[in-house]
Amino acid sequence: MTAIATAGNRLVDHFESGLDAPICLTWELTYACNLACVHCLSSSGRRDPRELTTAECKALIDELQRLQVFYVNIGGGEPTVRADFWELVEYATAHQVGVKFSTNGSRITPVVAERLAASDYVDVQVSIDGATAEINDAVRGPGSYATALRAMERLAAAGFAGFKLSVVITRQNARQLDEFKALADRYRAQLRLTRLRPSGRGADVWDQLHPTAAQQREVYDWLVARGEEVLTGDSFFHLSAFGQALPGLNLCGAGRVVCLIDPVGDVYACPFAIHDEFLAGNVREPGGFTRVWRASDLFLELRRPQSGGACASCGLFDKCRGGCMAAKFFTGLPVDGPDPECVLGHGERLLAARGDAPAPKPSVDMSRRRPRRARADALAVAQAAPLPARPCDESPVAGVSIGRG
């Protein structure tokens, strides 16, 4: 992969001011899920009865085709539990909209694996959040490690090379990066590492699960050494402040080059920002998704030049761009200040000073009914942790430079 966008070049400016259509987008097809991961970014569990119908989903795919959105990252919930899942995947790929979907692997039968291996337009991402069952299952639930491995075995046996093994880095699995890489290699899969965000149920466990400052440095060093072999969905750009930029755009793409469509058609700035504050509109409104993307007040605002706020005077601002908007918001920090995991420790100091002021809660919570307290306790006992994530994958900086060298 050839990185061509360097800081300050015109291409990045174009992305900051937004494109006429997203490069790719995340589409949560359902909030229904057969797992109950403690850090689920979309607080999934139960199906929302207002879910988009099959006909509405197909109309949306038609619209994405017209906009030339090359591919969608389908997630949930567990998207494969939707009865029309395969029908929609086939419809999308027949209409030049590529599909990458995230799954916990529970429905990847040998027959499904064969079918997936035969398609050039479908990619699969199996979520796993520990290189060992002990660490994985503490967050994703008993048996989930074995389920994911069985799915990977079936994909490999069907000859599907290059599917993704998707890992959210946590305090508990941060030392397993080499093991994750070995696991991916064993199944001829590609490793994808993403950042834990305090989104959805992740907000309840972020304090216990997010990597320590020392681990962040180790992750950065590991990514610098192995960066070309792994995908990150551009999610660690806040770590670029440690030194050299990591592969990727190194910019927050929310509402500029990516967004999220949720199961009921609500359009949010990014998959990690399911909150009214970041809700741009709904695809069921007149003008559909296109109007939301091109004309919503929120997205137009996000595309305006950002001041940098409290970070503006920091010498590293050009590298980290203030970090992740959602991470700040859901930890109760100002959106125009440092990221909670700022490598200089500014975020940590703000977190310490924030006191008991409640952080914003997600606007949607489809968790199966079970007191939040019980989940937190379960976690405290288990002492391990991660999150199903799928921001836009594929570092979008692969490419062709003309004239800039």
Add this chain to the structure above:
Amino acid sequence: MTVAAVIDLDQGWRLDRQVALRPEPFGALAYHFGTRRLSFLKSRVLLDVVERLEQHSSAREACRAAGVAADQLPRYEQALGILAEAGMIRPKDQR
């Protein structure tokens, strides 16, 4: 940035069948459905060149038809080289 191999301008080239181009104000996005890689074409002229490859017997002719000046040719040679390396374009005599 790594210096990519240049292509043979006198050969015929074409867009890979699995690549879709999306014009943008800065040039274009190119997406390969097989490798799932995204590339950026950082000028409209380059997009014009790439779109003309199919109908011309050589990349040099496609560049000329797109109005690329002779002294600019090496830059396009290199840009096309990067696209070839990424599998976005391939020689016409290759499937």
